[in-house]
Amino acid sequence: MSAVVPSPAVVPLRLLGVSSAGQLRSSFRSAEFAVGAMAVPVLLYAMFGLPRVGSLLPAGTPVTLAILVSMACYGVVSLAIFTFGEDVAKERGRGWPRTLAATPFPTWVHLAGKSATAVLHAGLVVVVMAAVAAAFGEVRLPVTAWLSLAATLVGGVLLFAPLGFAIAFLARPRAATVIANLVFLPLSFASGFFFPLGELPDVVGRVAQWLPTYHFGQLAYRTVIPVEDVELWVGRAAQPPWVHLVWVAASAVVLGAAALTAARREAVTRRG
Amino acid sequence: MDVLSLTGVHKRYGPTTALAGVDIAVARGEIVALLGPNGAGKTTVFELLLGLVRPSAGRVEVLGAPPGSHRHRVGAMLQSAGLPDQVTVAELVGLVGRAYPRPLPVREVLERTALADRARRTVTALSGGERQRLLLAMALVGAPELLLLDEPTAAMDVAARRTFWRLARASVADGATVLFATHDLTEAEAVADRVVVVAGGRVLADAPPRELLADGGALEDVFLTLTEESPAVEGAWR
Numbered sequence: 181m182s183a184v185v186p187s188p189a190v191v192p193l194r195l196l197g198v199s200s201a202g203q204l205r206s207s208f209r210s211a212e213f214a215v216g217a218m219a220v221p222v223l224l225y226a227m228f229g230l231p232r233v234g235s236l237l238p239a240g241t242p243v244t245l246a247i248l249v250s251m252a253c254y255g256v257v258s259l260a261i262f263t264f265g266e267d268v269a270k271e272r273g274r275g276w277p278r279t280l281a282a283t284p285f286p287t288w289v290h291l292a293g294k295s296a297t298a299v300l301h302a303g304l305v306v307v308v309m310a311a312v313a314a315a316f317g318e319v320r321l322p323v324t325a326w327l328s329l330a331a332t333l334v335g336g337v338l339l340f341a342p343l344g345f346a347i348a349f350l351a352r353p354r355a356a357t358v359i360a361n362l363v364f365l366p367l368s369f370a371s372g373f374f375f376p377l378g379e380l381p382d383v384v385g386r387v388a389q390w391l392p393t394y395h396f397g398q399l400a401y402r403t404v405i406p407v408e409d410v411e412l413w414v415g416r417a418a419q420p421p422w423v424h425l426v427w428v429a430a431s432a433v434v435l436g437a438a439a440l441t442a443a444r445r446e447a448v449t450r451r452g
Numbered sequence: 453m454d455v456l457s458l459t460g461v462h463k464r465y466g467p468t469t470a471l472a473g474v475d476i477a478v479a480r481g482e483i484v485a486l487l488g489p490n491g492a493g494k495t496t497v498f499e500l501l502l503g504l505v506r507p508s509a510g511r512v513e514v515l516g517a518p519p520g521s522h523r524h525r526v527g528a529m530l531q532s533a534g535l536p537d538q539v540t541v542a543e544l545v546g547l548v549g550r551a552y553p554r555p556l557p558v559r560e561v562l563e564r565t566a567l568a569d570r571a572r573r574t575v576t577a578l579s580g581g582e583r584q585r586l587l588l589a590m591a592l593v594g595a596p597e598l599l600l601l602d603e604p605t606a607a608m609d610v611a612a613r614r615t616f617w618r619l620a621r622a623s624v625a626d627g628a629t630v631l632f633a634t635h636d637l638t639e640a641e642a643v644a645d646r647v648v649v650v651a652g653g654r655v656l657a658d659a660p661p662r663e664l665l666a667d668g669g670a671l672e673d674v675f676l677t678l679t680e681e682s683p684a685v686e687g688a689w690r
Contacts (some may be wrong), residue, residue: 191551198550206538209574275534282502282528283590285551 192289199285199293204300217262217301221255222308226316228374233318237409244317246376246405246413248309249329253397254373255305256336258364263298263337264344265351265360273353295341302337306330321404328403336396339428342436343392349442367393378415385416392431395424453516455480455598455629456501461510463496463653470496472653473510478631480597483624485644486633489679492650494633495531498602501631502528515598524552527596529587531603531633535575542571545589552594564619565589566612580607588616592623599623601632605639617643637671647671651679 207213229247236242268291271277280287310326313319321329343363351359368374370384371393377385388394399421401410407418454477463471471493478484488494499505500512503520515522535544542558549555562568565585570578578586584607591599599620605613620630620643634640640647641661649657656678657664664674 195550198547202539202543202547205543206536209538271534271536273534274536275532276536277534278504279530279533279535279587279590281504282523282530282533283548283551284524284594285548 192286195285195289196292196296199290200296200300203293203297207297207301217255217259218305218308221251221258221305222312224254224374225251225309225312229313230316233316237405237412239406239409241405241409242317242319244313245319245321246401246409248313248317248319249400249404250373250376250397252306252309252329252333253336253371253393253400254368255309256302256333257340257368257373257393257396259298259302259305260337260340261344261347261360261364263294263301264341265347265363266344266357267294268345268348269351269353269356272348273356295338298337298341299334302334303330306333325404329400332400332403336400336428339396339432340392342432342439345439346435346442349439349446367391370394371397372414373397376413376415378413380415382415385414389416392428395427398424399428453480454478454513455482456514456631457512458497458500458507459511459513461500461512462508463493463500463505464508469653471500471507474650474653474655476648476655476658478629480629481624481627482645483620483630483632483643484646484648485640486631486648486650487635487637487640487675488633488650492679493653494650495602497650498528498530498600498631498633501600502526502530524594525597526600527591527594527598528600529584529591529602529604531606533587535583535586537576538574540572540574541567541578541586541589544575544586545593548590549593552596554595555593556595558593561589561593564592564622566615581609581612584608585612585616588619592619595626597628599628599630599632601630603633603635605634605636613639637675641665641671649675649678 225248229244229251232243232247235244237246277287280290307330310330344360347356347360347363370388371391372380372388373393377388398410398414398419401413402421402424405413411418457477458474461471461474462469474493474497476497486494486497496505500507501514501519503518503523512519515525539547542562545561546558549558549561559568562571565588567582567585567589570582575583575586584604588601588604591601601620605616608616617639620632624630632644644661646658646660647664648655657674661671665671
């Protein structure tokens, strides 16, 4: 009887599943990850969002919903930057990609597994935050609205993955954590994730319009909040959603190209 | 037929010459030791054979093809290889094993490498010797035809070294070929069918240990004589 050998197309898919499951398990063994990436957005929402229960924007949007979207955007972008930036840089520093390259395990499957894991993490963050908002923040949305918000937020992990990869491959491994924080905190603040842009100095709002995270936030707000309430919350006139989408997608392409160039340069240097 | 060969291989990193015309061939079923002082070019030989770097000149073949073409038939253990930290021993061996067409059962590999009682420990909780055995387990799990081991016993105590070489010999008995680098001349003499001495990016000797010791001296004396007499290659790592 001949041995059953999986077809070439099946093998990477099987490896992707194994890699994703392994990375998911290992992520939950890290206390920093569980607290930093998973718990902090929920805690921030509890601190800043839940005390505003009962407050409504003029068109009737609960403030707790606007803050939910802001904090979920913060959580998702944080996951993307730290999963793809800090983690990949640390792996580079430890030499894991070099070890892996000496085995038949494809490096791209490892990175794809990391992406799949980040999507699962993002889904978990969004579900937990939505549950807290529904249970304690008096946020009520139709199922379709919840789903489209979740899809937008989870998609954000993949759209900001290139930013993380760019940090991972452009920064020295030991400097990646500092650089990730230096990039992430100002981006989150200036994009209105911590405080509504309408409550911040006008200059912050003007800067925000050049940031992909701001445009990602706008996309997320617009999935569940009427445009007039978004304008009030953000303190700026609304733009069509496609403008925001183009900004986010274009920045992903540019940052992805930068990450790819840096990764190739490293491979060429290594190969001589 | 040679399982691996380097023919007239040069490797330069900018102004530095790592290898300056190296010829090495290893036949099926051999255990070959690569000896040389620090910076002799031993690690570069392994990186070339694994396809991690490309030669500046010359030809490298592994299992009759360019390096990297038959990675699923090769098991490798790199010097100071990096590992992810929050992964258990069993998970890591299983993960690498899945990439091979006919992997050995993880339990069997862990028992062979004396890691069965460490299966559920994460990499961060392992000692230096245990890490080395884990790297060996990762190299063995695919039941490879060729084992490339760069200073595999560097962090091991005497007992662990004995276990290690017992395992390597068992793999050879199963049909594998082994090329390993070491600084331990006693180990090379005891284990290898053939010793290749490299220094200054060149092969200085390539013979069975008993031939190198034909004048009755110790391998250490032969090694020191060879490496001290070798002319330095311009810009070579010495």
